[in-house]
Amino acid sequence: MPVINEFFLDLPENYLFSDIAKRVKKYKEENPEADIIRLGIGDVTLPLPKVAIDAMHKAVDEMANADTFRGYGPEQGYEFLRQAIAEDYKRRGVNLDIDEIFISDGSKSDLGNFTDLLDRDNRIAIIDPVYPVYIDSNVMFGRCGKFGEDGRWSNLIYIPCTADNDFIPDFPSEVPDVVYLCYPNNPTGTVLTKEQLSKWVDYALEHNIIILFDSAYEAFISEDNIPHSIYEIEGADKVAVEFRSFSKTAGFTGVRCGYTVVPKKLNFKGKNGVEGNLNRMWCRRQTTKFNGTAYIVQRAAEATLTDEGRRETKELVNYYMNNVSLLRKSLQGIGLEVYGGCNAPYIWIRVPKGETSWSFFERMLKEKHIVSTPGVGFGPSGEGYLRITGFGKYEDTLRVIDRLKNWKL
Amino acid sequence: MPVINEFFLDLPENYLFSDIAKRVKKYKEENPEADIIRLGIGDVTLPLPKVAIDAMHKAVDEMANADTFRGYGPEQGYEFLRQAIAEDYKRRGVNLDIDEIFISDGSKSDLGNFTDLLDRDNRIAIIDPVYPVYIDSNVMFGRCGKFGEDGRWSNLIYIPCTADNDFIPDFPSEVPDVVYLCYPNNPTGTVLTKEQLSKWVDYALEHNIIILFDSAYEAFISEDNIPHSIYEIEGADKVAVEFRSFSKTAGFTGVRCGYTVVPKKLNFKGKNGVEGNLNRMWCRRQTTKFNGTAYIVQRAAEATLTDEGRRETKELVNYYMNNVSLLRKSLQGIGLEVYGGCNAPYIWIRVPKGETSWSFFERMLKEKHIVSTPGVGFGPSGEGYLRITGFGKYEDTLRVIDRLKNWKL
Numbered sequence: 150m151p152v153i154n155e156f157f158l159d160l161p162e163n164y165l166f167s168d169i170a171k172r173v174k175k176y177k178e179e180n181p182e183a184d185i186i187r188l189g190i191g192d193v194t195l196p197l198p199k200v201a202i203d204a205m206h207k208a209v210d211e212m213a214n215a216d217t218f219r220g221y222g223p224e225q226g227y228e229f230l231r232q233a234i235a236e237d238y239k240r241r242g243v244n245l246d247i248d249e250i251f252i253s254d255g256s257k258s259d260l261g262n263f264t265d266l267l268d269r270d271n272r273i274a275i276i277d278p279v280y281p282v283y284i285d286s287n288v289m290f291g292r293c294g295k296f297g298e299d300g301r302w303s304n305l306i307y308i309p310c311t312a313d314n315d316f317i318p319d320f321p322s323e324v325p326d327v328v329y330l331c332y333p334n335n336p337t338g339t340v341l342t343k344e345q346l347s348k349w350v351d352y353a354l355e356h357n358i359i360i361l362f363d364s365a366y367e368a369f370i371s372e373d374n375i376p377h378s379i380y381e382i383e384g385a386d387k388v389a390v391e392f393r394s395f396s397k398t399a400g401f402t403g404v405r406c407g408y409t410v411v412p413k414k415l416n417f418k419g420k421n422g423v424e425g426n427l428n429r430m431w432c433r434r435q436t437t438k439f440n441g442t443a444y445i446v447q448r449a450a451e452a453t454l455t456d457e458g459r460r461e462t463k464e465l466v467n468y469y470m471n472n473v474s475l476l477r478k479s480l481q482g483i484g485l486e487v488y489g490g491c492n493a494p495y496i497w498i499r500v501p502k503g504e505t506s507w508s509f510f511e512r513m514l515k516e517k518h519i520v521s522t523p524g525v526g527f528g529p530s531g532e533g534y535l536r537i538t539g540f541g542k543y544e545d546t547l548r549v550i551d552r553l554k555n556w557k558l
Numbered sequence: 559m560p561v562i563n564e565f566f567l568d569l570p571e572n573y574l575f576s577d578i579a580k581r582v583k584k585y586k587e588e589n590p591e592a593d594i595i596r597l598g599i600g601d602v603t604l605p606l607p608k609v610a611i612d613a614m615h616k617a618v619d620e621m622a623n624a625d626t627f628r629g630y631g632p633e634q635g636y637e638f639l640r641q642a643i644a645e646d647y648k649r650r651g652v653n654l655d656i657d658e659i660f661i662s663d664g665s666k667s668d669l670g671n672f673t674d675l676l677d678r679d680n681r682i683a684i685i686d687p688v689y690p691v692y693i694d695s696n697v698m699f700g701r702c703g704k705f706g707e708d709g710r711w712s713n714l715i716y717i718p719c720t721a722d723n724d725f726i727p728d729f730p731s732e733v734p735d736v737v738y739l740c741y742p743n744n745p746t747g748t749v750l751t752k753e754q755l756s757k758w759v760d761y762a763l764e765h766n767i768i769i770l771f772d773s774a775y776e777a778f779i780s781e782d783n784i785p786h787s788i789y790e791i792e793g794a795d796k797v798a799v800e801f802r803s804f805s806k807t808a809g810f811t812g813v814r815c816g817y818t819v820v821p822k823k824l825n826f827k828g829k830n831g832v833e834g835n836l837n838r839m840w841c842r843r844q845t846t847k848f849n850g851t852a853y854i855v856q857r858a859a860e861a862t863l864t865d866e867g868r869r870e871t872k873e874l875v876n877y878y879m880n881n882v883s884l885l886r887k888s889l890q891g892i893g894l895e896v897y898g899g900c901n902a903p904y905i906w907i908r909v910p911k912g913e914t915s916w917s918f919f920e921r922m923l924k925e926k927h928i929v930s931t932p933g934v935g936f937g938p939s940g941e942g943y944l945r946i947t948g949f950g951k952y953e954d955t956l957r958v959i960d961r962l963k964n965w966k967l
Contacts, residue, residue: 151735151768152677155828157839192629202622205854206615212812213611215951220601220811254663254814254849261847262671265698268561285846289674326560359560402629403621403853405663419564430566437694438670440663443855444812445614542624 156291163281165526166190172511173520186545186552187520188476188537191335191495193400195468197449198461201399204452208445219444224436226252226408230447233454234408243380249412249428251435252450254442256365256394256407261286262438263361263390263409266430267327268420274306274325276318278336278527278534280363283329300529309530310337312499316488317345324356330379331363333370336527336536337497338473338489340375346382353388359417359427360389365407368398368466370492386412390427397494399453399462406442406450469494472546473539479550484558490539497524498535501558506532517552565700572690574935575599581920582929595954596929597885597946600744600904602809604877606858607870610808613861617854628853633845635661635817639856642863643817652789658821658837660844661851661859665774665803665816670695671847672770672799672818675839676736677829683715683734685727687745687936687943689772692738709938718939719746721908725897726754733765739788740772742779745936745945746906747882747898749784755791762797768826768836769798774816777807777875779901795821799836806903808862808871815851815859878903881955882948888959893967899948906933907944910967915941926961 169189177183196202211217225231231247238245253259264286273287284305287293294304301307306325308318316339318330330349333340341349353360360379367377379385391410395401415427452458477490486499498521500509506523513519513535524534539546578598586592605611620626634640640656647654662668669691678700684692693714696702703713710716715734717727725748727739739758742749750758762769769788776786788794800819804810824836861867886899895908907930909918915932922928922944933943948955 150766151826152679153826153828153834153836153839154675154677155830155832155834157675157842158828158832158834160842163845190630194624194627194629196624196627197621199622202618205618205621209611209614209618212606212614213608215603215605218603218605218809218812220603220809221599222812254851257849258847266563266566268563270561282846289843289846357559400627400629402849403627403631405849405852417560417562419562419567421564423564423567425562425564425567427562430562433566433569434698436572437691437698438667440666440811440814442663443814443852445854446852 154289156289159295160285160288161296163285165522169510169520169522173514176514183518185514185518185520186541186549188541188549189520189522191397191538191540192402193397193465193469193540194542195400195465197400197404198453198458198465200452200455200458200461201404201449204448205445208448212445222441222444222447224439224441225432226250226442227444227447230451233451237454238378238380241377241381243378245380245410246413249410251409251411251431252442252447253407253409253435253439254405255396256363256392256409257282259407259409260361260363260392262434263431264290264292265434266427270420271326272304272306272323274308274321274328276330276334277307277309277529278524278531279329280331280335281527283361307528307530310334310339311530312486312488317341318349320352325358327359327361328353329361329363331365333366333493334489335366335493336495336522336524336531338491338493338495339497340370340372340492342374343376343382346376346379350379350382350385350388354384358388359415360385362389362391364391365394366397366493367393368462369470369494371470372492375492380410380412387414390415395450395453398466399450400465401450404446404449406446468543469539472541472543475546475550476537476539479553483553483556494539496537496539498537500533500535506535509535517556519549519552563698565698568704569694569697570705572694574931578919578929578931582923585923592927594923594927594929595950595958597950597958598929598931600806600947600949601811602806602874602878602949603951604809604874606809606813607862607867607874609861609864609867609870610813610858613857614854617857621854631850631853631856633848633850634841635659635851636853636856639860642860646863647787647789650786650790652787654789654819655822658819660818660820660840661856662816662818662844662848663814663851664805665772665801665818666691668816668818669770669772669801671843672840673699673701674843675836679829680735681713681715681732683717683730683737685739685743686716686718686938687933687940688738689740689744690936692770716937716939719743719748720939721895721897726750727758729761734767736768736770737762738770738772740774742775742902743898744775744902745904745931745933745940747902747904748906749779749781749901751783752785752791755785755788759788759791759794759797763793767797768824769794771798771800773800774803775806775902776802777871778879778903780879781901784901789819789821796823799824804859804862807875808859808867809874810859813855813858815855877952878948881950881952884955884959885946885948888962892962892965903948905946905948907946909942909944915944918944926965928958928961
């Protein structure tokens with residue numbers, strides 16, 4: 150008789166975005182004239198850069214001709230793209246071998262699948278609030294214990310990041326085996342300086358910990374001294390895996406391309422003391438359970454890393470960052486405490502005293518017809534905050550600012 | 559200290575195709591004038607059908623325009639494609655709810671990832687010889703035991719399919735929990751009639767077994783009474799998950815699109831007796847660890863399911879099947895025993911008496927400059943056989959036939 154993986158059943162239904170959708174729908178039904186502007190979901194709105202469009206048309210034409218048609222590609226990605234990514238890293242002083250770069254259909258897949266390489270017995274630490282995939286993909290393999298009424302998993306190590314500690318994660322009282330870090334951070338939009346991140350690398354080196362570093366938003370960094378890659382820090386290649394994506398950088402959320410860097414120096418032991426190399430294990434995982442990303446998509450990704458591609462993607466990023474910057478000023482102008490929004494497309498708003506994430510979400514919806522995301526949806530330490538994004542259209546951003554003007558909190 | 563998943567280290571390096579490549583390279587170096595024709599790897603050679611090319615150009619243009627741009631799509635796939643697939647099933651009398659269809663970047667991913675839903679404690683059965691992904695993805699989670707010197711995994715149930723049993727799998731002496739079936743079969747190219755497959759469905763119903771049914775090659779079926787889908791058989795929706803792909807049907811090996819059908823009736827219990835529904839679990843798995851297939855790719859796939867798309871993909875299939883049919887006759891003409899090749903793009907050749915898979919592979923390479931795949935690379939019961947494919951170009955197929963003529967075995 151088959152035995153299912155019962156840990157899946159420990160996952161509570163993920164209601165956040167469907168909950169939001171339901172509330173918005175209900176409000177809209179009761180107030181059909183309300184002109185609702187959505188700044189909740191982190192999806193891009195601008196079309197793809199021209200270089201990517203051109204590259205895809207060209208690649209599609211290649212697929213129409215027997216002489217240039219491409220069938221199965223290497224599961225790890227074509228060399229042309231891995232080479233372009235390696236050169237991109239070189240611009241930041243990071244030297245990678247192309248065998249350390251693995252192309253995929255997106256960071257979410259890789260972040261989820263990477264835990265295939267870990268035994269069930271690992272203590273996982275996450276920043277709180279957090280991107281839910283880090284937790285859920287570990288719950289599925291029994292690494293998080295049970296979900297309690299306090300909104301916490303019994304066996305997960307939470308590292309609270311709130312205004313109280315300036316959103317700088319402290320080392321937890323219990324040393325974890327694996328820690329997820331995401332900088333620039335989703336959902337708070339905050340960053341770590343090179344010194345602050347270096348402390349985490351040193352901590353990982355000292356305690357022999359794996360850092361799973363999500364840098365999906367590195368393109369939004371505008372300030373100096375904020376590392377774009379964890380490998381800008383000495384020793385990180387002995388402890389860290391880095392996950393990156395073209396989704397937000399180049400508007401690829403519907404095109405699907407990401408990549409993961411797994412340095413060759415990552416050696417760790419199994420339950421019985423046998424040493425394994427994470428680079429070789431990930432390669433084996435991907436060649437066995439993945440068949441590579443579409444050729445057409447890889448050509449589009451490559452195009453965004455040319456000089457012209459960089460110029461065009463920078464324009465996209467600037468557009469969203471301009472939105473964020475305007476929103477930030479506007480929110481501060483009406484007396485709200487806001488965080489993030491300088492090196493990330495997200496603003497983290499502290500709700501006024503006496504309010505909760507959900508109550509302020511409701512007020513913003515009903516009084517200003519603006520959809521945000523309640524911070525508590527990202528974890529217990531997100532209570533008391535709201536996330537809004539700069540991914541809307543510029544015109545909508547201006548309308549939001551106009552609505553916020555003179556809002557009596 | 560992190561603990562890696564040591565089961566990964568149980569996997570022997572997969573040498574088959576690199577072994578073949580090395581031998582071919584060596585021969586080529588020693589015999590630079592040799593004009594080598596490759597019929598080893600199962601990759602398509604014809605360009606994409608025009609409908610798919612046109613659909614992709616159109617979709618790329620949509621991505622260039624803010625009004626038609628698509629960001630994140632549903633992880634399970636766009637409704638337009640799931641609807642088109644449901645209609646495709648309807649043509650064979652199979653009624654599926656579109657929520658039972660999950661679009662992916664290919665069957666290999668889904669076949670590998672589906673075992674996320676299973677506890678480690680499941681006895682897995684495979685047909686021998688077999689597509690190696692079924693085994694390797696289970697080895698990674700400790701379900702297969704150790705690899706022995708006899709080329710067998712200690713905890714895996716092998717169901718030999720050879721000429722001795724007409725390639726019809728018998729029920730194993732020990733009842734498994736999960737069985738992988740692939741029909742039309744890779745590598746043998748053989749099929750099961752509706753009656754033969756019905757017995758397996760009944761067996762699964764009787765013993766409460768999950769069938770993971772790989773029908774990646776269904777488009778190559780030419781004879782009547784061979785089921786294209788396991789759901790053509792009564793009761794299969796209570797026991798079977800079906801994996802399908804556009805790779806071989808429509809030449810999508812480099813485009814990447816597949817789909818998996820997980821019926822809503824699939825309820826099984828976990829270790830502690832809690833019942834889970836595989837459809838809901840797979841949905842949760844995919845929404846958590848996958849971000850959907852590229853919009854452009856889904857439009858291309860949809861196009862192949864239109865009337866014009868069917869006509870064009872049928873032409874591709876006919877082209878390869880014509881190759882196979884010519885090869886089959888030619889091989890029989892020189893006195894070889896051959897199997898498959900009537901409803902699948904693969905021919906399974908029994909090597910002459912006194913030869914092994916590898917020795918006959920070498921002879922074919924050295925005497926006729928033809929690259930095949932040694933059957934033993936697909937499992938112990940593949941010893942004594944060679945696989946060749948119809949996926950080459952027609953012109954090359956004719957040259958192969960010419961070379962085989964009057965070959966003294």
